[in-house]
Amino acid sequence: MGEVSIRSLIEQVRQGQLRVPAFQRGFVWDPDRVAYLMDSIYKGYPFGSAILWQTKEKLKSERRLGPFSLPEPTADFPISYVLDGQQRLTSIFGTFQTDLEPDDGETWPRIYFSLSAAGDLQESQFLALEDGEVDPRRHFPISTFFDTTAYRKATSNFTDEEAEVIDSVQSIFKEARIPTQDIVTDNRGKVAIVFERVNRLGVELDVLQLLSAWTWSEEFDLQTRFAGLAEVLAPFGFGEVGADSNLLLRCCAAVVARDAAPNTLMNMSGTEVRDRFDEIENGVRGAIDFVRSHLHVEKLGNLPYPAVLVPLCVFFAHGKGKSRNVSDEQRAVLVKWLWRSFFSRRFSAGVLRNLKRDIEESVKLREGRPSALADVSVSLHADFFLERKFSVSAVDTRSFVLLLVNARPLSFVSGSPVSLQKVLSSYNRSEFHxxxxQAFLAKEDIGTASASVLANFAMISAADNKTLGGDAPSVYRSRMSSAKVDEILKCAICPKNVFDDDFEPFLQSRAEMLVEAANQLMS
Structure with a gap:
């Protein structure tokens, strides 16, 4: 067992020494989980070790570290590839580094230490906050801890007593050590076994990346074909599908063998997949066109579960010179299945089992045989919208957003239709308020956590939100189009009692309306 300091971790990434192999899944932690990790480090709680594979050979295919592109190695060091602990190392690096900017307009959550939070063993003293949620009198940006100039400037706004508290927090992070286990070998077979074993209780699809990166590399260059597909899909906002080898490998296995499990791929040859790749490509295109047309999905990140593209790909797969005509009955079944999959959280667990069943049922539906594809059990209650917090990266929030989209929302100020393509293509927090x-609720002694549940959110642009301001709904109503208020509320799935300024009754009414709207889509 070894260990590495946070400063050393940052420096290794800067030098291109610490890297992420392509067969790892991407960064999936939400901002709150990053904040909880910081709290665990601060309180000295165990947070697990990282497994690093040291090798002299740089892999041809690698991943970014979260939203950050990794620099090329600056010296002839052994390279360390992360086999386990990527989420933790990415969280630590992204929180404290100040040199790299996230790619393509992506963002990194800003984590703050709350000086007003009680030193509770259970509750986190670290928060992931949007700019509008930050109180500079009690929230300190921990991103400055390893940047002397920025730290000095940030602490200047606090009293000497507060600065001492912040100094003590900083010292803990400066002294913190991340446990590591190092595997020093150039034997990829050994690395494959280690990786498969440490991920055995994790996400099954990670093994598919191993298969793509090594097993088929000489016989069939899947990565090149996937890159070509990405170029075709990019104009439609789905270029990231072509970059998701895990997802496409599942589509390959599903079309060729009607099963997306890793062992299915291991028993197929690259030649078999190559010979049917046109069929697979057509299936992927058909699946994407369907979710764009019927759910207004503009990019992969809008889908609560990208795995739904796999059974859809099987349904739409066809060879050259053929086409797939969809009847109204088939279309209704597919739409119902999608909504039921989202609100039942179908692909949060038992992914391979559910995929196998759905693939089989989609084949039956395609062939005109009786299909139970849409027979997915789901019981949706108001608690879904009352207990879950709004976070654009969370599965339930994505389902909620698609529900709002389906109601064709209007501008809260002008009453004109919202540009859904623009909102979903950028898909960031600024379009939802x-x-x-919160400013009104704070005066009513209602905290941020209660205010941030799904039922209190709507598709309201940053510009509209600025016009409405932080006043009570009964006050900002006068800034809305008087002739269209009722229609605006209807298209936001929002009850009229929002203007009563009574939070709890409003939340309950809104949640019940959302449940009713969702059930109509699933019925």
């Missing part, structure tokens, strides 16, 4: 503003 509280129906009962």
């Amino acid at each position: 509280h129906l009962m503003p």
